[in-house]
Amino acid sequence: xxxxxxxxxxxxxxxxxxxxxxxxxxxxxxxxxxxxxxxxxxxxxxxxxxxxxxxxxxxxxxxxxxxxxxxxxxxxxxxxxxxxxxxxxxxxxxxxxxxxxxxxxxxxxxxxxxxxxxxxxxxxxxxxxxxxxxxxxxxxxxxxxxxxxxxxxxxxxxxxxxxxxxxxxxxxxxxxxxxxxxxxxxxxxxxxxxxxxxxxxxxxxxxxxxxxxxxxxxxxxxxxxxxxxxxxxxxxxxxxxxxxxxxxxxxxxxxxxxxxxxxxxxxxxxxxxxxxxxxxxxxxxxxxxxxxxxxxxxxxxxxxxxxxxxxxxxxxxxxxxxxxxxxxxxxxxxxxxxxxxxxxxxxxxxxxxxxxxxxxxxxxxxxxxxxxxxxxxxxxxxxxxxxxxxxxxxx
Ligand SMILES: Nc1ncnc2c1ncn2[C@@H]1O[C@H](COP(=O)(O)OP(=O)(O)O)[C@@H](O)[C@H]1O
Ligand SMILES: [Mg+2]
Numbered sequence: 001x002x003x004x005x006x007x008x009x010x011x012x013x014x015x016x017x018x019x020x021x022x023x024x025x026x027x028x029x030x031x032x033x034x035x036x037x038x039x040x041x042x043x044x045x046x047x048x049x050x051x052x053x054x055x056x057x058x059x060x061x062x063x064x065x066x067x068x069x070x071x072x073x074x075x076x077x078x079x080x081x082x083x084x085x086x087x088x089x090x091x092x093x094x095x096x097x098x099x100x101x102x103x104x105x106x107x108x109x110x111x112x113x114x115x116x117x118x119x120x121x122x123x124x125x126x127x128x129x130x131x132x133x134x135x136x137x138x139x140x141x142x143x144x145x146x147x148x149x150x151x152x153x154x155x156x157x158x159x160x161x162x163x164x165x166x167x168x169x170x171x172x173x174x175x176x177x178x179x180x181x182x183x184x185x186x187x188x189x190x191x192x193x194x195x196x197x198x199x200x201x202x203x204x205x206x207x208x209x210x211x212x213x214x215x216x217x218x219x220x221x222x223x224x225x226x227x228x229x230x231x232x233x234x235x236x237x238x239x240x241x242x243x244x245x246x247x248x249x250x251x252x253x254x255x256x257x258x259x260x261x262x263x264x265x266x267x268x269x270x271x272x273x274x275x276x277x278x279x280x281x282x283x284x285x286x287x288x289x290x291x292x293x294x295x296x297x298x299x300x301x302x303x304x305x306x307x308x309x310x311x312x313x314x315x316x317x318x319x320x321x322x323x324x325x326x327x328x329x330x331x332x333x334x335x336x337x338x339x340x341x342x343x344x345x346x347x348x349x350x351x352x353x354x355x356x357x358x359x360x361x362x363x364x365x366x367x368x369x370x371x372x373x374x375x376x377x378x379x380x381x382x383x384x385x386x387x388x389x390x391x392x393x394x395x
Contacts (some may be wrong), residue, residue: 012229012268013259019223022249024101025070030215031208032068038203039072043175046076046138047083047220050172054162054197056189059205063245065179066090068205071140074176076140088140093149093243102149103128106141121160129164132173144179150188158189162196207246210357214239227261229243230270233313236256237272240355241279241374254278272313276377286353286376291384296392297336298325301344302308302353303385305371307377316361317345317369331393345371353381 016025029036043053057065073088079088089109096102100116103124107114110131116124132139141161143149149157158178165171178185178197180212182204184374208216238258242250254275261274267342304323306317315323321341336344348354352375359370 011226012263012266013225013270014263015226017256019220020252022252025067025074026219029064029067029071030219031212032064032205035068035203035205036072039068042201042203043072043076044171046086046175047080048172049084050170052165052172052175053201054176054178055201055203056178056180056197057203057205058180058185060181060246061266062245062249063205063207064248065205066144066247069144069177069179073140073142085135085137086140087137088142090142090144092144093147094145097148097152099149099153099160100124100156103160106139107131110135110137110139121132125160125164125178129168129173133170138172138175140175140177142177142179146178147180147184147188150185155188155190155193156321158193158196162193182218208242208248209246210239210243213242213246213248213251216248217242217255220252221255224255225270226268227267229259229262234270234272234275236357237275237313237372237374240357240372241275243355244352244375261294271373272309273377273379276373276375279375286381286384288384288388290351291381292388296389297340298328298344298347299385299389300324300331300333301341302348303327303382305348305354305388306373306381306385309371309373309378310382314370314372317342317356317371320345333393345369 010156019026039057040053045051046053057069059065070090073090077086077088087109089106090106092104093102096105098316099121099158103121104116106117107124107128110128114127119127128139131137143157158176161174161176164173176197177237184342214235217238221230221235238254242248257278258270258274261277262270301324302318304327305315305320308319308323308328321338325335325339345354345356349356353373354371355374356369356371358367360366361368
């Protein structure tokens with residue numbers, strides 16, 4: 001076999017790529033207990049006969065809207081099966097953006113062979129109702145990215161679904177979860193629909209914090225990577241790198257990319273550079289003039305940090321200060337004091353060069369700042385910094 005093919009199926013780092021796909025729904029969500037409780041509260045009557053519950057979930061891309069709704073639907077189907085026969089369907093309205101398409105998707109979930117051709121929307125709707133009532137089933141419809149159908153056809157589909165029981169015998173045929181990014185949906189929803197959904201039935205998700213992203217990274221890494229191939233520092237770097245957007249998808253993308261970079265090199269473990277090369281391509285490319293515009297001692301300080309971060313994922317602020325002194329010697333400059341360096345550190349953080357967090361020192365020696373560089377490749381900066389410094393100090 002040709003040697004280069006050795007890489008395929010070698011499985012040096014990646015155990016299973018499936019949990020890294022954007023559509024993968026983990027058995028349990030991490031860090032969203034409060035939102036699950038919120039949903040359960042809004043659905044508190046769902047196990048009672050003849051009831052419906054409706055909710056709108058909004059939040060930015062990658063804030064876990066789809067995952068939250070799917071995990072919740074799955075949990076209630078399984079846990080309350082003895083109390084009420086509940087099923088659910090998830091429809092992404094980006095792909096099904098007209099009323100007939102949505103209704104078709106709903107009815108074929110109930111009866112895969114149902115002949116819908118030639119039927120009007122109201123006929124399909126009454127068939128949906130008839131099937132559900134015959135089966136004594138309650139149906140939870142998740143309309144994900146609902147803005148697409150609202151934009152194309154207005155609120156018609158929502159009126160139809162919300163009024164399915166109107167003027168008929170029996171209530172509580174359907175429940176609805178609508179999902180969208182907040183800014184695109186609120187002005188598309190008509191007041192009458194909002195009041196039917198129930199004012200207050202709005203759950204807002206925010207983008208994930210670095211901690212939230214770390215938890216997600218940890219969960220997915222356990223599912224998809226071999227244990228020995230990564231450690232907490234690597235997960236931290238991934239979380240920091242994704243933190244500027246708060247988008248959980250970036251975490252998955254970075255884990256997969258980093259694992260592949262490591263395997264491409266024939267390594268069994270992920271190193272910081274495997275992550276930095278991906279994020280440096282996608283997050284920030286530092287233009288040379290930005291480096292040139294930094295004050296000389298800020299450049300010296302950054303150079304010291306980069307040299308360490310080329311090899312390791314983190315550096316303490318104390319080490320950064322020591323290494324800075326070494327670099328000053330190299331350039332024949334007298335070093336600035338602690339307070340100035342502290343300001344430099346904050347400045348570099350504001351400019352997105354560095355990310356910092358507090359951590360305990362080993363052996364209980366108090367707390368320190370740990371600096372990392374999640375979005376930039378340190379070796380890229382080193383060349384530019386050295387060029388700029390050599391020019392300024394005539395070396
Ligand atoms: N709290 C969480 N715990 C575990 N995985 C999560 C969590 N939030 C999001 N994810 C995962 O991150 C990815 C993006 O989430 P998704 O639900 O698609 O976001 P959205 O629908 O808001 O764009 C999915 O693979 C999802 O399973
Ligand atoms: Mg989604």
